[in-house]
Amino acid sequence: xxxxxxxxxxxxxxxxxxxxxxxxxxxxxxxxxxxxxxxxxxxxxxxxxxxxxxxxxxxxxxxxxxxxxxxxxxxxxxxxxxxxxxxxxxxxxxxxxxxxxxxxxxxxxxxxxxxxxxxxxxxxxxxxxxxxxxxxxxxxxxxxxxxxxxxxxxxxxxxxxxxx
Amino acid sequence: xxxxxxxxxxxxxxxxxxxxxxxxxxxxxxxxxxxxxxxxxxxxxxxxxxxxxxxxxxxxxxxxxxxxxxxxxxxxxxxxxxxxxxxxxxxxxxxxxxxxxxxxxxxxxxxxxxxxxxxxxxxxxxxxxxxxxxxxxxxxxxxxxxxxxxxxxxxxxxxxxxxxxxxxxxxxxxxxxxxxxxxxxxxxxxxxxxxxxxxxxxxxxxxxxxxxxxxxxxxxxxxxxxxxxxxxxxxxxxxxxxxxxxxxxxxxxxxxxxxxxxxxxxxxxxxxxxxxxxxxxxxxxxxxxxxxxxxxxxxxxxxxxxxxxxxxxxxxxxxxxxxxxxxxxxxxxxxxxxxxxxxxxxxxxxxxxxxxxxxxxxxxxxxxxxxxxxxxxxxxxxxxxxxxxxxxxxxxxxxxxxxxxxxxxxxxxxxxxxxxxxxxxxxxxxxxxxxxxxxxxxxxxxxxxxxxxxxxxxxxxxxxxxxxxxxxxxxxxxx
Numbered sequence: 236x237x238x239x240x241x242x243x244x245x246x247x248x249x250x251x252x253x254x255x256x257x258x259x260x261x262x263x264x265x266x267x268x269x270x271x272x273x274x275x276x277x278x279x280x281x282x283x284x285x286x287x288x289x290x291x292x293x294x295x296x297x298x299x300x301x302x303x304x305x306x307x308x309x310x311x312x313x314x315x316x317x318x319x320x321x322x323x324x325x326x327x328x329x330x331x332x333x334x335x336x337x338x339x340x341x342x343x344x345x346x347x348x349x350x351x352x353x354x355x356x357x358x359x360x361x362x363x364x365x366x367x368x369x370x371x372x373x374x375x376x377x378x379x380x381x382x383x384x385x386x387x388x389x390x391x392x393x394x395x396x397x398x399x
Numbered sequence: 400x401x402x403x404x405x406x407x408x409x410x411x412x413x414x415x416x417x418x419x420x421x422x423x424x425x426x427x428x429x430x431x432x433x434x435x436x437x438x439x440x441x442x443x444x445x446x447x448x449x450x451x452x453x454x455x456x457x458x459x460x461x462x463x464x465x466x467x468x469x470x471x472x473x474x475x476x477x478x479x480x481x482x483x484x485x486x487x488x489x490x491x492x493x494x495x496x497x498x499x500x501x502x503x504x505x506x507x508x509x510x511x512x513x514x515x516x517x518x519x520x521x522x523x524x525x526x527x528x529x530x531x532x533x534x535x536x537x538x539x540x541x542x543x544x545x546x547x548x549x550x551x552x553x554x555x556x557x558x559x560x561x562x563x564x565x566x567x568x569x570x571x572x573x574x575x576x577x578x579x580x581x582x583x584x585x586x587x588x589x590x591x592x593x594x595x596x597x598x599x600x601x602x603x604x605x606x607x608x609x610x611x612x613x614x615x616x617x618x619x620x621x622x623x624x625x626x627x628x629x630x631x632x633x634x635x636x637x638x639x640x641x642x643x644x645x646x647x648x649x650x651x652x653x654x655x656x657x658x659x660x661x662x663x664x665x666x667x668x669x670x671x672x673x674x675x676x677x678x679x680x681x682x683x684x685x686x687x688x689x690x691x692x693x694x695x696x697x698x699x700x701x702x703x704x705x706x707x708x709x710x711x712x713x714x715x716x717x718x719x720x721x722x723x724x725x726x727x728x729x730x731x732x733x734x735x736x737x738x739x740x741x742x743x744x745x746x747x748x749x750x751x752x753x754x755x756x757x758x759x760x761x762x763x764x765x766x767x768x769x770x771x772x773x774x775x776x777x778x779x780x781x782x783x784x785x786x787x788x789x790x791x792x793x794x795x796x797x798x799x800x801x802x803x804x805x806x807x808x809x810x811x812x813x814x815x816x817x818x819x820x821x822x823x824x825x826x827x828x829x830x831x832x833x834x835x836x837x838x839x840x841x842x843x844x845x846x847x848x849x850x851x852x853x854x855x856x857x858x859x860x861x862x863x864x865x866x867x868x869x870x871x872x873x874x875x876x877x878x
Contacts, residue, residue: 342579342602371410371463372526375518378417379534382511385424386541389504 244277409462416514419444427503471878473521489853512538555633570613576606617650631699640740644733681707715798728790735778738857759831780821786864
């Protein structure tokens with residue numbers, strides 16, 4: 236059952252990823268990305284990390300993709316004239332895909348060092364780790380957001396006249 | 400549980416900087432009248448911290464489950480960021496005024512970037528390193544495009560942003576692979592590993608290589624340098640100075656902490672990759688710099704070449720002592736490069752004064768600035784009495800002692816080649832007629848005491864690094 240679900244999610248994720256880059260319309264790409272992110276949530280669920288799975292759906296598939304879709308609609312990017320994949324770089328891309336694929340294959344067939352998060356299913360345990368051992372990175376992300384907010388606000392506010 | 404005394408001390412500098420940034424943002428938001436004090440607040444925070452950091456030298460503060468280590472190495476790197484930031488703030492007051500750019504967010508973003516850089520140097524955990532890197536990168540993306548009226552600035556910012564985001568992904572992938580091989584993101588755990596199996600070693604190699612690529616983007620090593628000239632040219636000149644000095648130091652300090660200090664050399668050795676990168680970086684940087692007319696672009700390629708020299712230092716480094724040499728090179732490089740950029744920023748009136756030809760006859764127009772710029776360029780060229788020579792000497796000597804003679808020969812040949820484009824500017828300034836200078840140095844002479852002070856301080860610091868380097872060398876060799 237578990238491996239059946241794994242293969243289901245895997246095929247959906249790969250197919251969705253191909254859809255993301257192969258679509259001509261930006262909105263279809265965005266919708267395909269939602270499928271990919273949801274199938275990732277499925278992977279996390281299968282690994283027993285139900286909290287991460289829920290976060291994946293709520294934050295990525297929910298909030299962030301909604302923003303994507305809104306921005307695409309607001310900008311009015313309805314039709315893309317050019318094909319999404321440029322043939323010029325296609326072969327180079329395949330070479331790199333094969334390289335990374337071979338590397339990942341090797342990693343998975345040989346023994347991967349076991350780093351199982353034993354207690355990761357429990358939200359209480361996650362919060363203990365986040366506010367204990369990883370409190371610095373956790374708090375730093377808030378500074379990251381502050382910097383990003385201030386920067387985005389500055390760049391977007393007011394209209395500077397562009398010189399020629 | 401958490402030990403609060405250590406908790407406060409080990410991240411106190413960052414807390415102060417972020418608080419100052421928030422105060423500046425609040426002033427910008429609610430008290431527009433007090434706007435002109437923003438730079439003062441930023442300056443006080445930065446200068447105060449310089450004194451504070453020197454006072455806690457040798458105290459080796461640790462906190463947060465050894466996730467933050469404020470040792471002498473981190474303190475020295477922080478000193479470089481803070482000195483750079485202080486000079487940039489001094490110069491920016493005048494620069495932003497002349498260019499009619501709003502100032503509030505500028506200082507806030509600068510302070511946040513400095514705080515993140517201090518974090519990255521004192522971080523002992525790869526997750527912290529990654530997030531800090533992202534914080535100062537985001538600040539810099541915005542600062543590069545800070546002059547929204549400049550098309551080139553926005554172009555540079557977008558290029559920097561897209562390539563930077565891509566490199567962040569590569570860096571993160573590398574960290575994940577190292578985590579997969581070692582089972583921990585903590586650098587101390589990384590240094591203690593031994594007896595890895597073959598498959599884990601391959602993982603570690605891939606991971607370390609990708610981390611090198613991700614950081615290579617930030618220090619503009621050659622295959623990953625494409626964004627550098629455009630971003631450096633488009634950015635406000637004071638920010639270019641900050642990027643060249645502080646960002647490079649931050650990324651190099653991480654490289655040293657991961658590759659020289661913590662990655663066990665008996666398990667994995669990346670020296671040959673660094674060897675190739677060093678040669679390619681200096682050669683490409685110098686050869687392209689030869690043909691640059693725009694002085695900011697020329698200094699951008701010169702900074703690529705210098706990244707190559709510093710990488711020679713990394714190849715030669717096998718312990719804390721050599722790491723000290725590299726850090727000494729970084730402080731020397733930061734000061735002389737900032738000095739040169741500050742003079743350019745001071746002279747800059749619009750985009751018309753950036754060609755090398757404009758510097759013809761500058762000596763007769765403004766002798767002091769010409770003297771200062773000549774000195775900084777001589778330092779960058781690394782001619783004997785200057786600090787640039789001293790720094791190169793230590794770094795190259797360490798590499799020779801480790802047996803990398805061919806690498807050092809190529810590096811020395813490169814420095815000789817580089818002297819041409821630095822000296823060319825000096826010749827333009829001193830050996831061309833008075834009339835030419837008057838014809839080209841146009842625009843009303845605006846003289847700013849604050850901006851001049853920054854140049855004088857940079858000059859004094861490089862003079863001290865040249866003729867009385869013992870104090871800085873002592874600090875650099877104390878870890």
